[in-house]
Amino acid sequence: MGVSYDTIRFIDGVAEILDQRALPGKIIYVKCRNAEDIFDAISKMKIRGAPAIGIAGAFGVYLGAAASKARDFKGFKREVKKISAYLASSRPTARNLFWALERMEKTSRALESGSKKDALAGLLAEAMKILEEDKAICREIGEAGNGLIKKGARILTHCNAGSLATGGYGTALGVIARAGNKIKMVYVDETRPVLQGARLTAWELSALGIPATLICDNAAASLMSRGKIDAVIVGADRIAANGDTANKIGTYSLAVSAKYHNIPFYIAAPVSTFDLSISGGEYIPIEERSADEVRKVMGKLITLKDMPVLNPAFDVTPRHLIGAIITEYGVIERPGTGKIKRMIEGK
């Protein structure tokens, strides 16, 4: 990993989360000692990126369970379920959070009666496994996507789907990092309102030594029309059964523009991002975040202090605008319900 900071690490019973709100200016680790700290870190976006908040959620379940005062095993399991439901309400869109929480609950359900110590050891092991698996998944996504990247490629990316969004070296940035010298330039959308592109992706690519240029989100379509973009690669927060994909607000605009300019548009995401329980993107809940996220930039007011604002954190890109979804199981070109089902069930 180029940026030599763990996004999340577990030391001496405490989950330490790199506070991404302070990056790239400051390196601050937030110590999370209980489920409430994890809830706070996710909802306030100290940690963000769909796979990363899944990992954080898993540690949150462990930390919550460790504080359990339950007298018996049944009560303990009931409590794990409650903690999981609580953490699931920290942010609504990313599928990976619910997926990780379900894994933790399943681990809890599978526990045979025994000591609380053993039960906690099982939960911690599962959380650590989710973290470790994510590192391998990032490498596999990088390998799978590498075939799509041509020599001299100029890639546009949006938001941050890098090491800070995952346990490993990233999904979209994983593909870019794996492609290495083939990449001529990565154009990085600054990604208002939270500026994950300007703050996080710019920092990561710079640390990786990959040529990168920051642009305003407004400039992306214009660069496409001027022939400066060969492909768009972004991450995902939730992918419906048919391939419709929710990702950071502005992704849809890029997909429409990419289609208009005949530029391939790729999603890179772990299989845990798929939500096969929903048939299409219209059922993905879209988080509406606070008005002040738009009204202020780095604490500075940029408009009237009571200006009405609409601030959807995500948008949905319909599958017909997506050239391929890159996962650890391989690449699904022109995604659709059948192909996705076969790939996931085939494993």
Next chain:
Amino acid sequence: MGVSYDTIRFIDGVAEILDQRALPGKIIYVKCRNAEDIFDAISKMKIRGAPAIGIAGAFGVYLGAAASKARDFKGFKREVKKISAYLASSRPTARNLFWALERMEKTSRALESGSKKDALAGLLAEAMKILEEDKAICREIGEAGNGLIKKGARILTHCNAGSLATGGYGTALGVIARAGNKIKMVYVDETRPVLQGARLTAWELSALGIPATLICDNAAASLMSRGKIDAVIVGADRIAANGDTANKIGTYSLAVSAKYHNIPFYIAAPVSTFDLSISGGEYIPIEERSADEVRKVMGKLITLKDMPVLNPAFDVTPRHLIGAIITEYGVIERPGTGKIKRMIEGK
């Protein structure tokens, strides 16, 4: 005009310019006493908006001429030409600047030999006339565009094409202001990097009492897909003979998305924005502005301090994406070279 501040005014031999960089937080008038002050105000975007910088340029020619030490009339006229060329280099894209400077030069050329005092009076009268005419033009654009706005319309606009961009009540916002109660909502793109939407358009609409909602540029296409936008109206910095239009960066992206969603896309601009000397948008020079305009927001660093940046201030929207151009002469639907020529020459 809803916001009761003059964008530019001329008092006691001094051009006073409302410093738009400080808005909406502070009302500061910058006193411009010579051509250099005007150059500085235009290039640093203390005043911006194509019609407004045309007006500023005209006063700049007068102020430069007033400082002339030329001994004879020929020398004086030569100097006016030089001042005009100097001011023309303050910003490269907006046609209205060159148009206003050409008017001032023409006025100078037409001067018969006489006193310097008379010559200066002639130049000042012409600059004042350009300012006054612009107020009437805004009203005429508002009238012309009114027929395009349906009752209950939800309009998306980008950047600021309001009273702050003109001598009157604006071009795109002129149409919106004229439509008055027919407007259900104006969605205002914040318009990175300089945030003219968040800072200026939000302020103007609020003062006019027109319902307005601020959004990140990233959210525009998503709102279109959710059926929340009935029309897009923006201003223009230069329109080629065939109708291709340069406007604030991000405009092109909106035009592509509007086309994709079958939403009408309108340009509102005075006839002085047309540059009939160039056949198409590919010949419009696009200003590349400083990297720090992207790296910093209101003085706050948002990325690495030496992050490479591409910062084109404008983009070009091809005519086939434009539903109509609204001018003081009337509306040109589905613009093209013939229609534009006929409209302009028909007057």
